[in-house]
Amino acid sequence: MLFKTLTGDEGEDLDLDAPKIYEPIESYEQLSDRFKMFQSQYNEVVRGSQMDLVFFKVHIQREV
Secondary structure, rough: OOOOOOOOOOOOOOOOOOOOOOOOOOOOOHHHHHHHHHHHHHHHHOOOOOOOOOHHHHOOOOOO
């Protein structure tokens, strides 16, 4: 992850939105692994709190 320290001297055109990166997902297992990886990263960064998620396969549907 890349973090930028703000000084207050930034111009009005500063873009703080994270870039949207889309990745192809070929299977439910691949998607589940990605979710678990991001959950693990979150739990390592946010101290004093842990996020537990339950993934319901029926709610993760592929759009054609």
